[in-house]
Amino acid sequence: MPKTLAQKLWDAHVVRSTPDEPDLLYVDLHLVHEVTSPQAFEGLRLAGRHVRRPDLTVATMDHNVPTRGGVRAADDLSRKQMEVLAENCRREGIPLHQIGSRRQGIVHVIGPELGLTQPGMLIVCGDSHTSTHGAFGALAFGIGTSEVEMVLATQCLPQNRLRDLAVTVDGELPLGVTAKDVVLGLIGRTGISQGQGHLVEYRGSTIRGLSMEGRMTVCNMSIEWGAKAGMVAPDDTTFKYVEGRPHAPKGEEWEAALDHWRSLRSDPEAVFDQEISIDAGRLEPHVTWGTNPGQVAPVTGRVPSPHSDTDERALRYMDLKPGTPFADIAIDRVFIGSCTNARLEDLRAAARVIAGKHVHSKVRAMVVPGSTSVKKAAEDEGLDAVFKAAGFEWRNAGCSMCLGMNPDILAPGERCASTSNRNFEGRQGSGGRTHLMSPPMAAAAAITGHLIDVRELL
Amino acid sequence: MEPVARVSGRMAPLDRADVDTDQIIPKQFLKRIERTGFGPFLFYDWRANGDFVLDRPEHKGAAVLLTGENFGCGSSREHAAWAIRDAGYHAIVAPSFADIFVANCFKTGILAVTLPPRQVRHLIDLATEDPATEVTVDLEAQQVRGDGFTYRFEVDAFAREMLLNGLDEITLVERQASAIEAFEAQRSEYFPTVR
Numbered sequence: 165m166p167k168t169l170a171q172k173l174w175d176a177h178v179v180r181s182t183p184d185e186p187d188l189l190y191v192d193l194h195l196v197h198e199v200t201s202p203q204a205f206e207g208l209r210l211a212g213r214h215v216r217r218p219d220l221t222v223a224t225m226d227h228n229v230p231t232r233g234g235v236r237a238a239d240d241l242s243r244k245q246m247e248v249l250a251e252n253c254r255r256e257g258i259p260l261h262q263i264g265s266r267r268q269g270i271v272h273v274i275g276p277e278l279g280l281t282q283p284g285m286l287i288v289c290g291d292s293h294t295s296t297h298g299a300f301g302a303l304a305f306g307i308g309t310s311e312v313e314m315v316l317a318t319q320c321l322p323q324n325r326l327r328d329l330a331v332t333v334d335g336e337l338p339l340g341v342t343a344k345d346v347v348l349g350l351i352g353r354t355g356i357s358q359g360q361g362h363l364v365e366y367r368g369s370t371i372r373g374l375s376m377e378g379r380m381t382v383c384n385m386s387i388e389w390g391a392k393a394g395m396v397a398p399d400d401t402t403f404k405y406v407e408g409r410p411h412a413p414k415g416e417e418w419e420a421a422l423d424h425w426r427s428l429r430s431d432p433e434a435v436f437d438q439e440i441s442i443d444a445g446r447l448e449p450h451v452t453w454g455t456n457p458g459q460v461a462p463v464t465g466r467v468p469s470p471h472s473d474t475d476e477r478a479l480r481y482m483d484l485k486p487g488t489p490f491a492d493i494a495i496d497r498v499f500i501g502s503c504t505n506a507r508l509e510d511l512r513a514a515a516r517v518i519a520g521k522h523v524h525s526k527v528r529a530m531v532v533p534g535s536t537s538v539k540k541a542a543e544d545e546g547l548d549a550v551f552k553a554a555g556f557e558w559r560n561a562g563c564s565m566c567l568g569m570n571p572d573i574l575a576p577g578e579r580c581a582s583t584s585n586r587n588f589e590g591r592q593g594s595g596g597r598t599h600l601m602s603p604p605m606a607a608a609a610a611i612t613g614h615l616i617d618v619r620e621l622l
Numbered sequence: 623m624e625p626v627a628r629v630s631g632r633m634a635p636l637d638r639a640d641v642d643t644d645q646i647i648p649k650q651f652l653k654r655i656e657r658t659g660f661g662p663f664l665f666y667d668w669r670a671n672g673d674f675v676l677d678r679p680e681h682k683g684a685a686v687l688l689t690g691e692n693f694g695c696g697s698s699r700e701h702a703a704w705a706i707r708d709a710g711y712h713a714i715v716a717p718s719f720a721d722i723f724v725a726n727c728f729k730t731g732i733l734a735v736t737l738p739p740r741q742v743r744h745l746i747d748l749a750t751e752d753p754a755t756e757v758t759v760d761l762e763a764q765q766v767r768g769d770g771f772t773y774r775f776e777v778d779a780f781a782r783e784m785l786l787n788g789l790d791e792i793t794l795v796e797r798q799a800s801a802i803e804a805f806e807a808q809r810s811e812y813f814p815t816v817r
């Protein structure tokens with residue numbers, strides 16, 4: 165029977181399948197960070213268990229870490245959480261890229277960067293944006309802390325089968341329109357729950373034409389429309405990205421891997437439970453106006469009239485009036501960062517917009533690279549100088565103001581142009597107001613001091 | 623885990639759709655390394671704004687949380703489920719839930735139950751008009767019952783077994799040791815290890 169990519173990946177990881185029970189799946193790579201793991205390790209300890217495969221587990225510190233000054237967290241609880249992770253990793257023999265080390269970074273940035281993320285794998289992490297790794301043709305999804313404990317103990321995870329959904333994006337992206345706009349445009353159309361219960365495959369000429377960075381941006385936000393996982397079939401773009409990375413297969417193993425990876429695609433007759441298609445040629449740069457990622461519109465438009473209680477609440481929270489042109493909305497802060505948009509390509513795209521210009525006098529702007537390696541690579545090509553000359557703060561790697569667990573937060577009422585993935589109430593700081601957009605759009609907002617169509621600056 | 627078969631008590635109506643986990647438990651409270659102690663921070667920002675429905679005296683002590691569709695969307699933080707349980711809600715009834723959240727609820731021993739929007743609306747109206755109304759969410763019978771109504775719900779059969787019998791899922795999986803070893807033996811050479 166013809167199969168979808170997602171079902172092929174699923175079937176390849178079934179340890180045991182029994183009627184009326186979830187399938188027992190084997191996990192190839194388990195990524196761990198400081199916030200969702202302490203209770204899982206504690207559970208293991210209380211039950212006298214150990215980590216079954218520390219060699220398939222890797223940890224980093226990202227959510228809590230300070231992004232300037234030294235490696236000391238600003239508060240005792242954050243510090244404690246990092247110490248506990250370090251201690252758990254030491255005890256169980258799990259490799260840890262801790263703060264201050266050259267491979268530290270956001271968990272979804274370092275996996276691909278180190279070549280740990282590879283096509284055909286099943287990858288989990290106690291973090292909903294694990295869907296990012298699907299960009300490599302892997303089955304990757306977020307899990308809760310009890311499931312983290314399960315995977316630590318058994319390297320397996322019981323999971324119910326999910327439905328298949330295909331998103332086909334065809335056509336050439338217009339100038340100034342990025343992978344972020346593809347996924348924001350998609351969520352604007354589907355709303356934030358249509359993906360529930362589904363594994364999504366992104367396909368079509370536009371997706372094929374995206375770099376790995378762009379594909380990661382799209383897969384990253386799968387969870388923002390409710391999907392469990394998002395993926396792209398691997399191709400030469402994928403293989404070129406993976407080849408030569410520290411954990412990538414080498415020599416004969418590389419050849420064997422390539423043979424297998426080339427088979428990872430949906431069969432032509434495979435049937436999806438749902439299909440959505442998008443014409444990339446008609447997309448525009450997008451901005452969110454509300455408090456969930458589905459409340460989004462092309463930047464050329466105006467704040468829409470509310471269609472529900474949720475919309476009304478959102479407009480109140482965001483202090484916006486229907487009919488206001490987006491370009492009239494002034495901003496206070498700019499955040500270029502997060503696992504959605506803080507890779508080298510994202511920083512380059514933002515730097516191109518700001519080169520030779522200066523951040524608006526009323527705006528405070530910062531760049532937080534996705535990993536220490538991204539930071540280093542950016543500095544090697546002089547991007548830090550471009551950002552600093554323009555008046556941006558250039559920080560150390562971490563999640564930072566994507567979720568504001570460290571001191572990088574918005575003050576109540578502050579309005580932020582952000583390249584992250586969530587505009588929930590208070591996400592970037594209690595009372596803070598977030599507008600999601602692409603890195604070039606955020607860069608343009610930094611310079612002009614208000615939301616603006618980046619194409620006016622190109 | 624303690625077995626859970628049914629939850630009875632009053633209902634608290636949180637009549638909103640798309641409630642995300644950032645609202646349920648804001649990030650500044652994710653720094654605890656224990657599974658408990660999150661209750662006081664449930665819906666922290668909304669409560670701080672005053673006159674939050676769950677804080678009204680007539681809804682204090684409710685055991686069943688009623689809410690709108692797509693409840694628990696957003697982050698995978700199990701802290702959201704822990705906070706709800708700590709605050710005394712042992713069942714949640716909604717038209718739909720986010721996937722990771724509903725899994726987290728079952729692991730935490732919370733009965734997260736899906737009913738059609740019309741029936742949830744009926745319950746919300748009941749709880750609003752007469753907050754003393756009590757219901758029973760019965761996992762064994764797969765029913766939400768009250769005075770004059772019985773609503774049947776579907777639930778994942780395996781999750782139900784686990785909860786009714788208070789089984790430890792990790793122990794069950796450990797019993798599959800030979801299948802796991804056999805699977806490991808045939809994994810491809812080139813699959814990376816982190817060493």
Ligand code: SF4
Pocket residue numbers: 226227270271272291293502503504562563566567584585
């Ligand atoms: S950058 Fe933001 S979304 Fe990504 S893992 Fe960190 S907190 Fe989560």
